[in-house]
Amino acid sequence: MHILVTGAGGFLGRLLIDTLLAQTDATITALDVVPLSFASERVTAFVGDLSDAAWLAATLAQVAPVEQAYHLAAVVSGSAEADFDLGYRANLEGTRNILEALRRQSASGGPVARLVFTSSVAVFGGNLPEVVTDGTVAAPQGSYGVQKLMSEYLIGDYTRKGYVDGRAVRLPTVSVRPGKPNAALSSFASGIIREPLQGKVSELPVTRDTAVWILSPDSAVAALRHTLTLDHEVFHGGVYGPAVNLPGLCVSVSQMLDSLLEVGGPEALALVKDVPDPRVTKLVATWPTKFAPERALALGYRADNDFTQIVRTFAARL
Numbered sequence: 001m002h003i004l005v006t007g008a009g010g011f012l013g014r015l016l017i018d019t020l021l022a023q024t025d026a027t028i029t030a031l032d033v034v035p036l037s038f039a040s041e042r043v044t045a046f047v048g049d050l051s052d053a054a055w056l057a058a059t060l061a062q063v064a065p066v067e068q069a070y071h072l073a074a075v076v077s078g079s080a081e082a083d084f085d086l087g088y089r090a091n092l093e094g095t096r097n098i099l100e101a102l103r104r105q106s107a108s109g110g111p112v113a114r115l116v117f118t119s120s121v122a123v124f125g126g127n128l129p130e131v132v133t134d135g136t137v138a139a140p141q142g143s144y145g146v147q148k149l150m151s152e153y154l155i156g157d158y159t160r161k162g163y164v165d166g167r168a169v170r171l172p173t174v175s176v177r178p179g180k181p182n183a184a185l186s187s188f189a190s191g192i193i194r195e196p197l198q199g200k201v202s203e204l205p206v207t208r209d210t211a212v213w214i215l216s217p218d219s220a221v222a223a224l225r226h227t228l229t230l231d232h233e234v235f236h237g238g239v240y241g242p243a244v245n246l247p248g249l250c251v252s253v254s255q256m257l258d259s260l261l262e263v264g265g266p267e268a269l270a271l272v273k274d275v276p277d278p279r280v281t282k283l284v285a286t287w288p289t290k291f292a293p294e295r296a297l298a299l300g301y302r303a304d305n306d307f308t309q310i311v312r313t314f315a316a317r318l
Contacts, residue, residue: 006098188280208253
């Protein structure tokens with residue numbers, strides 16, 4: 001088995017590769033725009049830009065045919081909103097180039113790759129029902145959500161034509177993310193836990209009654225792995241297209257801080273400072289916070305049970 005992972009240098013990409021190395025005997029091609037280093041000889045890493053179709057074609061020509069692909073690479077929401085050209089180049093053109101490379105592979109007699117794409121609940125917005133269902137129409141209110149939704153449509157069309165077997169999973173906000181703060185509009189959902197548990201101040205840009213649809217890193221990786229175990233007919237059966245809304249937890253910022261207090265104590269909680277940011281607040285307010293992910297549950301996806309346990313797991317790894 002040969003597996004392609006894009007965005008391999010991100011926290012989710014690294015966790016996924018560690019999981020693949022532990023659970024499979026596959027060889028892995030890892031792509032990112034930053035230099036990568038992996039201890040295992042089963043991982044071959046390349047540095048480059050997915051929006052450069054020539055570079056991508058030349059890179060994949062050096063490795064075995066791709067049987068499975070995890071397309072995680074993306075410019076995060078804040079950056080996509082701030083830099084229109086960058087967002088479309090990275091999030092849409094990069095996806096199209098991956099699909100075209102896999103199309104050329106199957107057209108030349110190679111395998112039809114099974115691909116999973118990390119979409120986002122940011123595809124939803126506007127006048128939403130109280131609870132988003134599998135039939136709720138996606139109407140994103142920011143560039144990042146638009147780019148994710150357009151990529152879903154591309155994946156659906158390439159799959160319909162038989163070029164790839166593509167699936168999109170709409171990730172909740174993943175928390176608690178390791179590493180450093182990034183430009184994602186949802187970065188606060190990890191920052192208000194991660195930084196205080198390490199003795200650092202974290203600024204909270206939204207109100208404490210703000211709710212977020214949450215999934216832990218471990219559950220996110222489990223969902224990605226599960227997606228590629230599902231038969232084509234099972235995943236693509238029904239009327240909802242190539243994307244599935246993943247299960248999650250609806251947690252308010254206040255509840256997150258209660259978990260921080262329970263795990264880290266009052267000293268950690270005191271390091272969270274309220275610094276309102278109207279731009280972040282406005283966009284985050286368009287994201288849905290409650291889902292009824294019946295299709296995902298029927299397909300065998302599972303959510304976390306408790307946000308405090310997510311925080312405990314993160315703290316134990318520090």
